[in-house]
Amino acid sequence: MASQKILIIGGVAAGPKTAARARRLNPEAQITILEKGKYISYAGCGMPYYLSGQIHEFDHLYSTAYGVKRDPEFFKAERGVDVLTGMEAVTINRADKKVLARNVDTGEEQIFEYDKLVLGIGSNPITPPIENLGLKGVYRLNHLTDAVRIKEAMEAGEANDVVIIGSGFIGMEALDSVFSPMRAVTVVEFKETLLPGILDADLGQLLYKNLYEQGLEGRFGEKVLRLEGEDGRVTKVITDKGEIDAEMVILAVGVRPNVKLAQEAGLAIGETGAISVNEYMQTSDADIYALGDCVENTHLLSGKKVFAPMATYANRQGRIVGDNVNGGKSTFKGVLGTGVLHCMGLNIARTGLGEKQARDLGYDVETALISTFDMTHYHPSSSKVIFKMIVDKKTGKILGAQGLGKGEIAKRIDVVATQLYYGGTLDDLLNLDLGYAPPFSTPIDPIIHCGNTLKNKLDGVAKTYTAQEVQEKLERGEDFVLLDVRTPQQFNMRNIQDQRVQQLTLGELREKLDQVPKDKEVVTVCVMGSRAYEAARILEGAGFKDVKFMEAGMEGWPFDMD
Amino acid sequence: MASQKILIIGGVAAGPKTAARARRLNPEAQITILEKGKYISYAGCGMPYYLSGQIHEFDHLYSTAYGVKRDPEFFKAERGVDVLTGMEAVTINRADKKVLARNVDTGEEQIFEYDKLVLGIGSNPITPPIENLGLKGVYRLNHLTDAVRIKEAMEAGEANDVVIIGSGFIGMEALDSVFSPMRAVTVVEFKETLLPGILDADLGQLLYKNLYEQGLEGRFGEKVLRLEGEDGRVTKVITDKGEIDAEMVILAVGVRPNVKLAQEAGLAIGETGAISVNEYMQTSDADIYALGDCVENTHLLSGKKVFAPMATYANRQGRIVGDNVNGGKSTFKGVLGTGVLHCMGLNIARTGLGEKQARDLGYDVETALISTFDMTHYHPSSSKVIFKMIVDKKTGKILGAQGLGKGEIAKRIDVVATQLYYGGTLDDLLNLDLGYAPPFSTPIDPIIHCGNTLKNKLDGVAKTYTAQEVQEKLERGEDFVLLDVRTPQQFNMRNIQDQRVQQLTLGELREKLDQVPKDKEVVTVCVMGSRAYEAARILEGAGFKDVKFMEAGMEGWPFDMD
Structure with a gap:
């Protein structure tokens, strides 16, 4: 095992992490990484910060904390790992344990032997069925070169009208990095709210309310059909509901696992379409491991397989595969779909x-x-x-x-x-x-x-409506009292304009209970929910039979956006 | 139960929280709070921020988020709770379920009946056996009035030489709020490191290194014997090892639970000296509850009783007591001693x-x-x-x-x-x-x-020394190599001055292995530990038998403070 050959395909995150761990555990292994792209071990997640100018140096995206570039020389010197960039793996010969790879520049082919093979081959951006995606001014944000191109376009003043198609993680990070009050930025989302796979609709609405107030235009439940252009440059995005001016279009409709190589080699592909692995990150071939964006994971709550291409899983799994290609028995138990982002x-x-x-x-x-x-x-x-x-x-x-x-x-x-x-x-x-x-x-x-x-x-102590439920009651024309218990100043700043609204501060309520109609349903509301809860308890204590408070108060109210 | 009398002694944190919860659950109970001080429901934890000027308005320390002062009128109007300030509980008559209280201004006595009694009577600052604590310029930081007095003294320019006695939570928060490069500030700690009850000695040393570099003077393992003064004002702190000029002294040697009232009433006092309660927060008298700083808690890991006077416990327990005085069965399972603070x-x-x-x-x-x-x-x-x-x-x-x-x-x-x-x-x-x-x-x-x-x-993959262990090896004169694998720039910025130090960057190491003596123990060091770990693995892989790395690198090295 000591001098075994560990061959790793993919040099972005999962592969280099695996190599580093494998090397620490096994000084004598021959460890090789094949990467078809130009850059290795780069911080894909850092691209938005490069775009937004928070990171000034492009190099920082693939440098160590101590300022050394993570290039093949670095991997050779500090890690004792051979890295070949511009080298695309073409086929896996599992019987002979060999991989055929091709130099993407010269077309020259080369055969690499392995004892253990590791697939960290990532995901590919989905290309939606939109006409004219080949126009100039159309970008993605999946690779470092994408970030460089978008930045150049922004600096060249070619990003006055920006349309982002899709509002998942990448769409929102693109938004965060290109948004400026000086640009007209529109997000087109096929589903009904922002970040539909991440946030529940109520939070998606509150998110949009906030971004709208900053100047974002959102189009929801709208499908992009085609792009239009002049002189080969994009000028318009045409949807099933209208059109939007666009000087720059960023496509961010998601990614799918890159499974071609694995599939052609006969490795099992899971129900999600990603490579199937066990808890040791082994594929259906015990000598081939896969990890990162190309594999599916088990959701710890539902027990179901999920495709969750997150950088943190790639890195944590790299440590596990590094252990296991050296005979270890480390396990990756599953995921909970934890995700976080910063946007505007x-x-x-x-x-x-x-x-x-x-x-x-x-x-x-x-x-x-x-x-x-x-x-x-x-x-x-x-x-x-x-x-x-x-x-x-x-x-x-x-x-x-x-x-x-x-x-x-x-x-x-x-x-x-x-x-x-x-x-x-x-x-x-x-x-x-x-x-x-x-x-x-x-x-x-x-x-x-x-x-x-x-x-x-x-426990039945707090009886509530959501903002959405209150809005529906208002729209249905129901007869009830919407009792606003905030201070007059707070009320005047922002309020729900409706005849059914009654004002009484929490401090007045105990003394003025007789002013609240006892025969109607009462829904209390305040800024954040706590005074409304207090008010509801006071009313119930005073014998009111049908009292609820609005959860999260006006802070949870997304319906007054114009 | 509906119209039962709930009497609460103590109006700072635990008491008002209990009252609010009890009221929400029981609109008809008669709820009364007796507080001997002037202020109620105030944010004791906010005093340092008032002192430091981050909070400008003293009122903010006892106002709601919506700007209403939490005074007796507020409690009456918004909570339906009677609050009597300046009213000190003197004795509990458990047989008759009555409390005798005395107006601290007029001396007038009054009897309060209860069905359920709640003790949220807090803690008292410890007065250490130091002579002349009565001099002017000597302060504590336990009550709102203390903060006001310290702030007045600082504004009057009477805080050029400040000595803080004790470096627990309160001492460090006092430090945070009075420290300025324009003042000479000294902390005298009886134990060997800062925050001795909170941080292990190694972290305490690293903390002090950082604060020392900002200008703090620390005296450790030093006991204050007496204060000296002129014209009734403090001028010097005399310790068992020397003296320190002092225009202001802040005493922060800890608090002890206030148990007098409980003890005199025959309630069980626990091994820690605080009031003993069960998981329902009941004292040895089932109709008397106690919570907050005056009770002891169970440590969830050791299973032992601990005295842990933290604001968060007082608040969480308030909810539980509010439930249980109304017939609930809510439990407080115990504590883990979690604590956090910000300092300099x-x-x-x-x-x-x-x-x-x-x-x-x-x-x-x-x-x-x-x-x-x-x-x-x-x-x-x-x-x-x-x-x-x-x-x-x-x-x-x-x-x-x-x-x-x-x-x-x-x-x-x-x-x-x-x-x-x-x-x-x-x-x-x-x-x-x-x-x-x-x-x-x-x-x-x-x-x-x-x-x-x-x-x-x-797993034996990482073999390490702590900074303290390396320092001891150096001091003992042991023969070993301290291999610094940082860049030359990093080395020149800050390094351990010793003949046994050898320099080789991680990038050079694989090529220059023959320059490292194979017959000696090698301890690798870098900035944060990761390159040193990598270097140690390279050396071990190359057949070096006795290799370790220094944990946390130079960031973990506290020994070069002058």
């Missing part, structure tokens, strides 16, 4: 199952949506955050959580992800001992506050 | 057991100390962080973690705290699905990186 000043994160996903899986779910501050409200750095949590009514198990806001979201979702790993219940969450000091949190952390609200709902 | 630009956090604590409890522990970036190193906001993790070798269970640095620490320690709640192992930690994007993390999160290092140590 907002932090966005999720873990576990979304509400609809959970319902589709047959769970009887309860949810809570809260708005609060990410640290003590009196601290000058405090910012608003929104959290949603989803729980299985039957077992009390938390199924997922999502967050959105200017404040700290990411690590609280990590806390929930940790919960989910252990199959923890809501009661467990409420017993967590999370750190508190004014610059970091509130005495009861926002994520526990969210859990408390959910528990109050399950 | 550094974030500091811990959870679970410290290394020494764990050893004292009989655990056979392994630890890892790492230095890394809190997000991708190429992101302009990335900052350095140090994490330490402690694991039980026998079971693989994680026992605790600590963090220190300018970057994000707090929420990663929360992730470990969540782990600890479930008794998770190191392998569990490595399987967590934490969110990644460049502005939030590294593809392998720092806390998982710490876990990987720990696993490498347990």
